[in-house]
Amino acid sequence: MYKIALNAGHYMNTPGKRCLKSIDPKETREWYLNDRICDKVENKLKAYTGYSLLRIDDTTGKTNVTLNDRAAKANNFGADVYVSVHHNAGINGGSGGGVMAYTYLKVSDKTKQIQKLLYDKIIEKTGLKGNRATPLTSANLAECRLTSMPAVLLECGFMDSTVDTPIILTDAFAEKTAAAICEALVQLGGLKLKETKAPADNGKLYYVQVGAYKEKANAEKMVQNLKKAGFDAVIK
Ligand SMILES: [Zn+2]
Structure with missing residues (x-):
């Protein structure tokens, strides 16, 4: 049984975590974008057998589960892999961007392989390569530091980039990103398609x-x- 801890970063009302108003007048919340992808991953995985999945955020978006609690949930669950979905910021209305994948500072080769697999699949399906010098990188991120299994944090494009934002707001982008994450998890866990009954x-x-x-x-x-x-x- 392959155990997957899946996290939609933040919650609906996390201050500041939203699309830049000048690009997206609705100021779509980051949690909404994160959750949309996670929901699609969950649904796509339902076609497979051989795994169990735990969402460690509050899937209603109403409460902010602390990073400590998220990591503890994943650890108690005994997850084999931890995938956290986020969207980036920091371009301030500029035109660069692209998908990024983070691990903790010092990680095993296995974790690095999972990071690369997730990133490569997302780029293959979405083409949102952007212009980051090191899209595969590491940082002292609490989610990745406090979890005891291979953990990857995905930043699925920038919420303040004139290039990325219109793309990441679309359902089609969420669909492709989720399909990529699903494919990676199927490969990592050796998941098998459920046998379908004759109609x-x-x-x-x-x-x-x-x-x-x-x-x-x-x-x-x-x-x-x-x-x-x-x-x-x-x-x-
Ligand atoms: Zn985030």
């Missing part, structure tokens, strides 16, 4: 013939025998 017949009926007789009396006798045995029977 139900749309009221189609299958008739069974039990005999054909020259004498009508013999046909009637067979009908009686069949009815005695509990079957519906008719002469045609």
Whole structure:
């Protein structure tokens, strides 16, 4: 059983964590964008078997689960991997940007491989490569420091970039990013597609013939025998 801890960063009302008003007049909240991707990852994984998944944020967006509590939830769950979804800021209305993937400062080769796999899949599907010098990087991030399994924090584009923001606001971008994360998790956990049941017949009926007789009396006798045995029977 491959255990996945999935986190939508922040909560709905985290101060400052939103799109830049001059680009997005609605000032879409970061948590909304993070949660949208996480929900899609959860839904896409439902086609697979061999994993269990724990969302460690408050999926209603109403309360802010502290970083300590998020890490503790993932640790208690015994997660094999920790994936945190965020969106970036820091360009202040400029035109650069792109997806980034973070780990803690000092991590295993395995964690670095997971970081690269997630990043490569997202770039392959979204093309949001941007212009960061080191899109695969490390930092002293609490989420990654406090968790005891390989942990990757994804920054899925900049909320204050004239290039990224219109893209990351679209449902299509969230869809592609989620598909990429799902693919990476399927690969990492060796997850298998669930067997799908054959679709139900749309009221189609299958008739069974039990005999054909020259004498009508013999046909009637067979009908009686069949009815005695509990079957519906008719002469045609
Ligand atoms: Zn964030």
